Amino acid sequence: MKLKRIVILLSIVLLSMLVACSSNSSTSENDSNNNSNSGDNSNSNEEQSEDVKITFFNTSAEVNEVFENLFDKYHELNSNVTVELIPTPIGGAQIEKFQSLLASGTPATIANLDAGAILQYKDKFLDLESDREKYEQLTKPGTIDRVLLDGKFLGVPWTSQGYGLLYNKRAVEDATGESFDPASIRKRDDLATLFEKIDAAGTAPVVIHGADWSLGSHYTGLGYALQSQDVDENLAFVEDLKNGEADLSQNKQFNGLMDTFDLLKKYNLRKDDPLVSDYNLDSTAFAKGEAAFYFMGDWTWAVIGQLEGRDDEFGVIPVPISNNPEDYGNSQIAFSEPKLFAIDDTESTEAQQKAAKDLIEWMLTSEEGQMAIITDMGLNMPYENLLAESPNIISHSVDEYVNKGDVINISVMNYFQPDWWSKVGASMQKYLSNNIEREELYNEFEDYWESSK
Incomplete structure (x- = not known):
């Protein structure tokens, strides 16, 4: 009997062990299935279980806090990845700080830079050719072609901006007593006729922001981009300027552009004090209808969108440069992807580079990332198939041109020296304030390019 009880007890123990093993196996299998069916908000997997710290150098200083919040959210979803923001001050010495990080051997893993800055340091960044096809599918047609630098995909685009003549629909219609159709402005004379009507009603037809970046980069930059729809031909034109082989006084595009600028000068809200250069003041004046048009871009919504008592309907039209509606530029607005995410290829490890790629893709394709950027x-x-809706009314107008392909590729400016816009911008300020004539303006432009060889 004693032996029998021992046998029974042993059988019970063995049976318990078998049940336990079966239960553990089932639990492991269920856990595995649960993990494999989890949402795709996280990039965590076995290959990424190693802790990785990456840094993010940000030149979009006005949104430092938004990026920090976004990185905290990403860490919640990917606990093995820590992202540290390296901020820069608004309008501060951003490139100098980037250069100092490079010189000290501690470059940021990801740098949010102007395309021109990435081109300047192109040998410091990872070639993203292996990701090019993926981003061509994710972005709107033509986007990746516009951001290639010397034919290489060195930075991922994350924002876009368009600019031209912004219009305040209420201000235009109140001044003219007529419904305003933006498509009716197809040439310079159309704009001149409209300005005359608005001016006669006692409203300023337009406001010109007198800062060097607006006059130098955005306005005169059109002169180089409008030479041809082929960026290489635009670059060749600039090389001719550097070699003293181009004469701006005989250039159709530049003369057309400056003829239009003379029209804007004539009807400028700030013509009595054109160099006041107060961005908030100018944007507010336009938003509240003190001026019917504004040479500026959709980025001004950051000011306009927050204003109380502003008008509600805004849009953009091209800057007409001739009286032939078919001329390139009369139906197109300037458009670019001004900032790119580039990944360090000097000090970053393979794990950091992979983590950087994953973070960038998540920011640009997830609902959390798109809400942060857009809202x-x-x-x-x-990008196509966006998961967030922009409150920026002006950018909706820009999108209409983009979707039709009616845009001016201004990427020729990516290849210019960093000081170009401030130098030519200073000359444009003289012209705006009537301190030099057009011939002198062109001479100063040509002198700059010849000295920049």
């Missing part, structure tokens, strides 16, 4: 930052994205 919180108020910026536009050159």
Whole structure:
């Protein structure tokens, strides 16, 4: 009997062990299935279980806090990845700080830079050719072609911006007593006739922001981009300027552009004090209808969108440069992807580079990332199938041109020296304030390019 009880007890123990093993196996299998069916908000997997710290150098200083919040959210979803923001001050010495990080051997893993800055340091960044096809599918047609630098995909676009003559629909219609159709402005004379009507009603037809970046980069930059729809031909034109082989006084595009600028000068809200250069003041004047038009871009919504008592309907039209509606530029607005995410290829490890790629893709394709960029930052994205709706009314107008392909590729400016816009911008300020004539203006432009060889 004693032996029999021992046998029974042993059988019970063995049976318990078998049940336990079966239960553990089932639990492990269920856990595995649960993990494999989890949502795709997280990039965590076995290959990424190693802790990785990456840094993010940000030149979009006005949205530092939004990026920090976004990185905290990403860490919640990917606990093995820590992202540290390296901020820069608004309008501060951003490139100098980037250069100092490079010189000290501690470059940021990801740098949010102007395309021209990435081109300047192109040998410091990872070639993203292996990701090019993926981003061509994610972005709107033509986006990736516009951001290639010397034919290489070195930076991922995350925002887009368009500019031209912004219009305040209420201000235009109140001044003219007529419904305003933006498509009716197809040449310079159309704009002149409209300005005359608005001026006669006692409203300023337009406001010109007198800062060097607006006059130098945005306005005169059109002169180089409008030479041809082929960026290489535009670059060749600039090389001719550097070699003293181009004469701006005989250039159709530049003369047309400056003829239009003379029209804007004539009807400028600030013509008595054109260099006041108060961005908030100018944007507010336009938003509240003190001026019917404004040479500016959709980024001004960051000011306009917050104003109380502003008008509600805004849009953009091209800057007409001739009286031939078919001329390139009369039906197109300037458009670019001004900032790119580039990944360090000097000090970053393979794990950091992979983590950087994953973070960038998540920011640009997830609902959290798109909400942060579009809603919180108020910026536009050159991506298809967006999961967030922009409150930026002006960018909606820009999108209409983009979707039709009616845009001017201004990427020729990516290849210019960093000081170009401030130098030519200073010359444009003289012209705006009637301190030099057009011939002198062109001489100063040509002198700059010849000295920049």
